[in-house]
Amino acid sequence: MHSCNPIRKILSLIALVLLLTVTSNSVYAGFAVPDVAAGDAAGIQNVGEGKALFKANCAACHAIDKKVVGPALGGIWDKWENEAKLTDWIHNPSKFLESGDPYAQVLKSNDIESPMTPFPQLTTDQINDILVYLKNPNAGEAAAPAAATATTAGASDEGSSNWYLWALIIFLLTLAGLLWSVTSKLDKVVREKEGEVVEDVPLSKKIFNKNTLLVLLLIGSILLVVNIFGGAIDLGRSQGYAPDQPIRFSHALHVGQNQIECQYCHVGVEKSRHASIPGTQICMNCHKYVQEGPKYGKDEIAKIYEYSGWDPDKSKFVREPKNIEWVKIHNLPDHVYFNHSQHVKVGGIKCQTCHGKVEEYEVMKQFAPLSMGWCINCHRQTEVKFAENKYYSVFQKYQDELKKGTKSKITVEDIGGTDCQKCHY
Amino acid sequence: MLNKYHIILLVLVFGLTACIRSEKKPGREYMPDMAEHIAYEAGSPNPIFKDGKTDQLPPEGSVARGKYIYPLSDSDYEKSATLITNPFNFSKEEISGEGKHLYTINCAICHGDKGDGQGHLPEINKFPPPPSYLNEPLLSLPDGKRYHTVMYGKGMMGSYASQLDHRERWLVLSYVKTLQGKDASAATTASAPATDSTKTK
Numbered sequence: 318m319h320s321c322n323p324i325r326k327i328l329s330l331i332a333l334v335l336l337l338t339v340t341s342n343s344v345y346a347g348f349a350v351p352d353v354a355a356g357d358a359a360g361i362q363n364v365g366e367g368k369a370l371f372k373a374n375c376a377a378c379h380a381i382d383k384k385v386v387g388p389a390l391g392g393i394w395d396k397w398e399n400e401a402k403l404t405d406w407i408h409n410p411s412k413f414l415e416s417g418d419p420y421a422q423v424l425k426s427n428d429i430e431s432p433m434t435p436f437p438q439l440t441t442d443q444i445n446d447i448l449v450y451l452k453n454p455n456a457g458e459a460a461a462p463a464a465a466t467a468t469t470a471g472a473s474d475e476g477s478s479n480w481y482l483w484a485l486i487i488f489l490l491t492l493a494g495l496l497w498s499v500t501s502k503l504d505k506v507v508r509e510k511e512g513e514v515v516e517d518v519p520l521s522k523k524i525f526n527k528n529t530l531l532v533l534l535l536i537g538s539i540l541l542v543v544n545i546f547g548g549a550i551d552l553g554r555s556q557g558y559a560p561d562q563p564i565r566f567s568h569a570l571h572v573g574q575n576q577i578e579c580q581y582c583h584v585g586v587e588k589s590r591h592a593s594i595p596g597t598q599i600c601m602n603c604h605k606y607v608q609e610g611p612k613y614g615k616d617e618i619a620k621i622y623e624y625s626g627w628d629p630d631k632s633k634f635v636r637e638p639k640n641i642e643w644v645k646i647h648n649l650p651d652h653v654y655f656n657h658s659q660h661v662k663v664g665g666i667k668c669q670t671c672h673g674k675v676e677e678y679e680v681m682k683q684f685a686p687l688s689m690g691w692c693i694n695c696h697r698q699t700e701v702k703f704a705e706n707k708y709y710s711v712f713q714k715y716q717d718e719l720k721k722g723t724k725s726k727i728t729v730e731d732i733g734g735t736d737c738q739k740c741h742y
Numbered sequence: 743m744l745n746k747y748h749i750i751l752l753v754l755v756f757g758l759t760a761c762i763r764s765e766k767k768p769g770r771e772y773m774p775d776m777a778e779h780i781a782y783e784a785g786s787p788n789p790i791f792k793d794g795k796t797d798q799l800p801p802e803g804s805v806a807r808g809k810y811i812y813p814l815s816d817s818d819y820e821k822s823a824t825l826i827t828n829p830f831n832f833s834k835e836e837i838s839g840e841g842k843h844l845y846t847i848n849c850a851i852c853h854g855d856k857g858d859g860q861g862h863l864p865e866i867n868k869f870p871p872p873p874s875y876l877n878e879p880l881l882s883l884p885d886g887k888r889y890h891t892v893m894y895g896k897g898m899m900g901s902y903a904s905q906l907d908h909r910e911r912w913l914v915l916s917y918v919k920t921l922q923g924k925d926a927s928a929a930t931t932a933s934a935p936a937t938d939s940t941k942t943k
Contacts, residue, residue, distance in 0.1 A: 373859070373877075376870035377897035385870075386897050434897075438878070530750055537754035544756070553771035560766050576862045578847040584905050591784050602900030606869060640795060642787070648768070650777035682765065 347395035353453040360449070360456065367450025370443055374436055381454055384632055385606050387433065390451050396420075404444055408437045552688075553650075559682035560644040564620045565613060566681075573676040579668045587662040590655070594643055597625035605632070646683050653689075654740050664729075665702060670695075696734035700726045810908035816894045819887060826886030830912050834927040841917030844910055848902060849918075857921035870898055875922055888915050 353360035378386040397403045398420065406413040406424075410433040414421050439447075571577050580586055585593030600621050608629055609615050622629055626636030649655055660666045669675065673684030685691055703709045703719065703726075710716065715731065718724040733739060771777065782788050788796040800806060814822055832841070846855070854861040857875035864871035873880055892911045895901040906914060919926035 372864075372871045373873060377872050377899070380870065530747075533754055534750045537750065537756070537758070540758060541753060541756050548770040549772050551769060553769065553774060553777055555768040557765055558768050560768070575851075575866070575868060577851055580847045581851065581905075594785060596904065598901070598904060602895075602902075603863075603869060605900065606898055640787075640793070645785070651779040651781075652776050 347397065348399050350394045350448045350452040353449065353456040355456070357456075360453070363446050363449045364453050364456045365450075366443075367446035367448070368454075370439070370447050371450055374439065375447065378434075380606075381451055383608075386632065391454075393451065394448060400441075400445070400448070404441055406433075407435075407439060407444060409435050411435070554686055554688055555648070556683055556686045558646055559680045560646065562643055562681070563641055564624075565617050567612065568675045568678045568681055570611065579675070586657045586668075588658055590657060592657045597621060597638055597641065601625055601627060646681060647687060649687060652741055654742065663706070663708075664699070666699075692740070693735055696729040699729050701729055701732060703727045812893055812903075814890065814893075819890050819894075819896075822886035822890035823884040824886065826889050828885055828889075828912050828915070828926075830909060830916075832913060832916050832927055836913065837916045837920060837927055840910075841913040841920075844906065844914050845917045848905055849914065852899075857918060872897075872899065875918055881922060885915065888918070 351360070353364055375390065379388070379390045381389060381391040383389050393403070394400075397406075402413075402418065402420065405416075414424060571582075572579065582595040582599055583592040584595065584599075585591050604618055604621055605627070608618055610618055621627075624639050624641050626634050626638045628635040660671075661668070671685050673682075675681070675684075701709065703712075703715065709727075709732075712727075712732065715724065715727050719727070728734070779786075782790075782796040784797055786796050787794055791798060805811060814825065850861055852861040852863050852869055852872050853859060853875065854864075859871045859874040861871075863869035875881065889911060891899065892902050892906065892915070894903070902911070916926035
């Protein structure tokens, strides 16, 4: 008898564990959430209220159709035994976890990183409205998806226009060649009819006679001179340089459409010499949630996940982050000093003054020539914020002149902005 | 033998390269002696360090002079309510100037200019709307929990520890208080502890 007891205990324990795992994996019968038909005005109103409540309370962690911070909430009604238990969970998650309810075990085993925030203020009616919205997220807004597809279609056919132009040029050239050969043949037939003896000169000799060769030689030498001397005069400056980057990041989308401030990502621009290229953790502020872009779909965003070590299925960082080797576009020579914070923070110069309309760039490029003449020119013309910035109060002579009216404005040049050692040292 | 046709062809081909100016290439450099950087520049690759980067973190355990070390870890959200308070006394001008500027750059894109959670990204349905600052529970959220959220993020919000430094975080939080109709400038915070100031209104 005594020897039997431990075995029985173990067996019953195993049975209990089995029972628990079975219940935890088996899906509850769930509870019903009503469908809302297109004409159902009361239902649509419930959906509207549920949507507002969802956005205000749940959307910070949950989405309907995908796991973000918390699990996807669509179909939640199939997972819970009844609405009362779900309500208990929403009102006080930690209490529900301790309640010993079988579903609490499931939730515990889900390895939750950040616990669910309690929402005791939500009434059962409000929770019901949210559930109705989750079941019928699109009720009462049939027109919206059509508009969305129209905008994405418009955005995608941008790159093909160049190819189209070249095809047109080739087509026109062939057409011109064909017409020319037809007319010359007709011309020959007409002349032969009139009794003229026409020599059959081959086409190649017609084109490559002495004169055309001389013209070609001239054109070639001019281009050669332009090539060599033009390159030399450029001194390695590269206006318009737009290299391929490891990720096809679009400023037009992020700055233009989404209106994210430049300084959101280029954090250093007001504090340091460098505008700084954002690390992946700044990308991930938004891209933990945004997993698909309008132009390249999931391809380019998957690269961020690859670099940052993020696993979108597990919503976790699973690897060490890797370096993104962005190609530097704006390269100043070693003998030039430039400081972003001096220009942006102190001078109040807009980013677009030197970088162009970045909010329209699909591919980032060098807008300014970055030549010394370009720098100096701006220093000669740009007015210093003399009155607003207390630092300039020590420039007694200029302050007096401004007061007297003998000088109407102080430029960067006036305070030494064209001295050699300002930028070269 | 090189005849005149070959010469013409060569000149033409080399000359035509002047027309080929690819945007993907930076262009030619003839005398790069003083233009190319000898020292490793910030952000450039570096063969000396193991991870291949010039930008290195300070050695483990070292603290830069004046740098604030946040004493709590990610999971200490509840503790932050009582442990973390605003050490700064900002003037009204600082809050409405620099504080607003930083809020506009870092927060307004989602939280909205008024703090109602209706920023541009939620408006165009690209990002879920954050809870409004103007309603409970955020209206009376303790300062410490606010700071903790900026440090580590919460829910859908990421960490802003790398974008804002210690002073800037409190500046932004002070501006958020003015959005909530509370005065967070030096005059009021000096008389009452920061955690209580949320409850007085």
